[in-house]
Amino acid sequence: MSSDYAIPAPPVISLPVRGSHRRFPVHRIYCVGRNYAAHAIEMGHDPHREPPFFFQKNPDTLLANGSDFPYPDKSADVHYELELVVALASGGKNIPEARALDCVFGYAVGLDMTRRDLQGQAKKMGRPWDVGKAFDHSAPCSEIVPVEMIGHPDAGNLWLKVNEELRQNGDLNQMIWKVPEIIAYLSGLFTLAPGDLIFSGTPAGVGATVRGDTLHGGVDGVGELEISVV
Numbered sequence: 484m485s486s487d488y489a490i491p492a493p494p495v496i497s498l499p500v501r502g503s504h505r506r507f508p509v510h511r512i513y514c515v516g517r518n519y520a521a522h523a524i525e526m527g528h529d530p531h532r533e534p535p536f537f538f539q540k541n542p543d544t545l546l547a548n549g550s551d552f553p554y555p556d557k558s559a560d561v562h563y564e565l566e567l568v569v570a571l572a573s574g575g576k577n578i579p580e581a582r583a584l585d586c587v588f589g590y591a592v593g594l595d596m597t598r599r600d601l602q603g604q605a606k607k608m609g610r611p612w613d614v615g616k617a618f619d620h621s622a623p624c625s626e627i628v629p630v631e632m633i634g635h636p637d638a639g640n641l642w643l644k645v646n647e648e649l650r651q652n653g654d655l656n657q658m659i660w661k662v663p664e665i666i667a668y669l670s671g672l673f674t675l676a677p678g679d680l681i682f683s684g685t686p687a688g689v690g691a692t693v694r695g696d697t698l699h700g701g702v703d704g705v706g707e708l709e710i711s712v713v
């Protein structure tokens with residue numbers, strides 16, 4: 484069999500789209516850190532002195548809704564962070580805030596799974612967060628819901644239950660940087676592209692999970708996500 488590639492080409496990573504047989508191909512995954520004041524405070528930071536910031540995960544860290552989440556190696560303190568995910572249909576550089584929402588294809592519910600112990604060591608040593616944030620299966624994500632179905636949610640409860648017990652409870656209207664501001668700011672740092680996902684930050688109530696837990700979360704008006712920690 485002939486091929487243009489020296490090794491087998493990696494597959495296109497994609498997510499299902501509600502109401503369609505077509506899937507959403509994923510380009511990059513950006514994440515916003517400390518975008519809810521109450522979460523910044525619970526992590527020991529002053530949201531008035533430190534604005535939100537960005538890090539990335541790799542597309543192949545995505546985990547489908549309903550899947551088993553294998554508890555990762557090298558950590559004894561894996562945390563859940565329930566987040567609204569923004570999916571881009573178009574991108575560019577220096578996108579004005581007023582046009583930012585035109586880039587959005589839809590929204591989803593995601594979990595920014597975090598090896599908090601490794602992230603903590605990285606913070607202390609001034610090192611990058613990758614080992615704490617971008618490990619295998621660290622980005623469980625629901626189907627993408629197109630804007631035509633739900634508009635642009637800027638308020639609404641986001642919540643996470645661990646084994647049916649409510650642990651995270653916030654509202655999209657508590658985001659420090661709203662979705663248009665995130666897109667505008669991010670596009671000044673990186674060229675955004677179709678297929679980019681943005682995990683927009685988590686509300687208060689993050690905590691550790693253990694094998695055997697069921698994590699069930701949602702964003703009202705968008706959807707729900709459930710995974711089993713194994």
Ligand code: MN
Pocket residue numbers: 514515516564566595682684685
């Ligand atoms: Mn997060």
